[in-house]
Amino acid sequence: MSQDQTTYRPEGLTANRTLLTISIILSIVMMAPVAWLVGLSIKDNKELMLGTESVFAFPYTLVNYLNILYSSQAFGWFFNSLVVAVGQTIGVLVLSSLAGYAFARLEFPFRRTIFVIVLFGLAVPEQAVIIARHQMFNWFGLHNSYLGLILPDLSSAFGVFLMTQFFRAIPREIDEAALLDNASPLRIFWKVLLPLTLPAQATLGIFTFLHAWNDYWWPLISATKKEMFTLTIGIASSQTNFAQSEGLGFLSAQAVFASLPVLIVYVIFQRHIVTAVSGGAVK
Amino acid sequence: MAESYRRSQWSNGLFVLPYLAVFLVLLVFPLVWGAWLSLHKVDLFGPGRFVGLANYGRVLADPVFLQALRNTVVFVLVSVPSLVALGLFLALALNKTTRATSFLRALFFSSSVLSVTIVTLIWRFVFIPGDGLLAVISEQLGIAPVNFLSTSGWSLFSVGVATVWWCLGLPMMLFLAALQQIPSDLYEAAALDNAGPWRVLTRVTLPSIARTIMLVTIIQIVMQFQLFGQAQLMTNGGPNGTSRPLVMYIYEVGFVRWDVGKAAAASEFLFLIILVAAMAQYLVSTRKSEVSE
Known part of the structure; x- marks a missing residue:
């Protein structure tokens, strides 16, 4: 490792870390709609009719998946x-x-x-x-x-x-x-x-x-x-x-x-x- | 027998024959037949009367076509730069191979393997008034909810958001492949010059992948000009046709109103636009290989 590189590196690393942090935030934004879909899929339809914010609360159910079978x-x-x-x-x-x-x-x-x-x-x-x-x-x-x-x-x-x-x-x-x-x-x-x-x-x-x-x-x-x-x-x-x-x-x-x-x-x-x-x- | 391997022989062509037959019947013939139909007044059962370029005139005089053309151009002008910029950003951010970056790459690419119907279902559940994810969030924050899919201006934008979400993986992967081709001695030289990250990016990285940026842009123009399913399923072109793209116009004229000649003429316009872009793509990609040789 030469001296030049050690002086260059820390800067590069912080830049990389910032970029990575932004990508992680982007990935969460990207996955939010998918999480929402999965959330809806494990809620009872009648409960969803009253308001979809019920996705964030229990109870959850697999009844929709069972209905696909029928x-x-x-x-x-x-x-x-x-x-x-x-x-x-x-x-x-x-x-x-x-x-x-x-x-x-x-x-x-x-x-x-x-x-x-x-x-x-x-x-x-x-x-x-x-x-x-x-x-x-x-x-x-x-x-x-x-x-x-x-x-x-x-x-x-x-x-x-x-x-x-x-x-x-x-x-x-x-x-x-x-x-x-x-x-x-x-x-x-x-x-x-x-x-x-x-x-x-x-x-x-x-x-x-x-x-x-x-x-x-x-x-x-x-x-x-x-x-x-x-x-x-x-x-x-x-x-x-x-x-x-x-x-x-x-x-x-x-x-x-x-x-x-x-x-x-x-x-x-x-x-x-x-x-x-x-x-x-x-x- | 060995000579037949090197010498030109008709029998060797038999290997190509099955594909060639399919190619001629299902691609070349429909291409010619489509052009022929565009010159005729047609109904569902075949060409009727030769009308010359009348169908083209009818298409150009149709305000619905002109609106669809304008929508498509606006859509391309907004979605393509977004896709290129986001794809490039992600490629730069994830260009090191660690466990975290590999996972994130896979994640950002994963939406690309879904079908358009799943993508639009996901995004309708985000955008629908009252029950959608955004409506629920804006309710919590006390912001007046927007009716995204049926407000003009917002509807095409919503289609664009779903499209960028769906198509982001490909530009990212193409940029990553290009970044890995950059010789490392360029970076070593920059490090010796004590160049900061911004300088490295603008003086080394971006110039080295300039052709890929061009190529990705053209590929995305070709793809986004063909916008159809997202608009049809999310907004059905509405309200008042403000989110109807060209392909949906062709679909409606050809397969809903069965004005086949007019639809064929409209599809020739689209073909022309895409052909020009494809030629540009060919020129850029061949120039690239000349440089590397």
Whole structure:
């Protein structure tokens, strides 16, 4: 440690401590609405009708969470969300891995041109295609079906872009070795390279799952029948006839219930999610 | 077989074919079809009569569209700088890896994984008159409560607060990644010059991440121009359309009033705005990689 550094450091430390203190205050402000929601969810609806300041006092109850168990609707929506999110995740992983491998490793006519066109797809916002898509799905009777909810986002170029990057990052020597054994492109893909992309599959898979689980626009216009709602749309639909019908406590419990799967995935796979989301934004 | 790996072959293209088919059918075709629809008088079942640019004229002459455009621009002008400034502040504050900072990072990012319906439910419970968290607090403090979601001026602001709360994690994470790229010898040199923290920040840190600041700003412009769910669920665009954004206009024209041609024309305007921003993003990010090479 040089003298210069010791004279510099204390100042830096106080600055850091102030910044950290402000962030802690901000985090409390940020969590206050969540705490409020959780508070509402463990209060009896009748008590809340008299005034929500009762959140700050006993008694608390889990009756709203039990009511979710009796409301078959929320579970149906949960199941729909699960089918759509898992279906879309599998679809994106298969399509993106195949295409990413070919773009990164193989030669075929128009490879560069096709890749550039696909990249251009990254710049197309959903709004620019949603009206035409809605009509197309109408022609084929795909609205209010799982397939209709899964298909649109399979066209997203993001996964292809991400997998191409990942395949490119694998050292060439690995496939050279397999080539000596006269392996076919399909064999090299399946036996040699694909196992190496597992972390990438996890990143893209979790990203796609969250994206599908939270999607709002497309399910809103495509799933118009109540039994085909995803959880996101279902929660939105019960929001519109607020307080009167089901009560603040029940709605809050439903919201906590709906966000639990996502938060659990987040806590377990935090690193993957941050990688994917940052990568997705910067492209 | 080995030669097919290096030589250009049609059969190699088969790996791309499944994705390419989906891409063409579900992205390229709707993009072209949407532009085609915008030139027609359309109902739910398909294009009717060719009307040229009439739909575009109708959109531009629609005061509701102009109001939505103005709302969206105001929303972007307020929410994007807030997101960039707050994200940058948090990244600077949490740039050291300790247990406390890792926890806080995870906390500030956690709202980003929630769906828009949960976010709006949380914030409606904060803003609703009488029963909301803010109403309860202002009652305790003896302040006259504001009806946030149905007072013009406050409604778009409330949507903005919920949006910043929801979207804060991404700018913070992108800034953190950029801060970690700054070579440590720059800081060592600054320390030798006895530079104070403010000087280090303005002379070393901020110039080193200038491109990331630009990039994050553009990304947020693209994202916030697409504002929809928060406004639709929290205020339903009200009161008197003062919080209706562009995407909600498209939604209402296309899927509530079924004036599909007009909605398609409006969505082409939005596409144009986003395309310009996306091009800017591309230019900034490619220039960045040139510098690092």
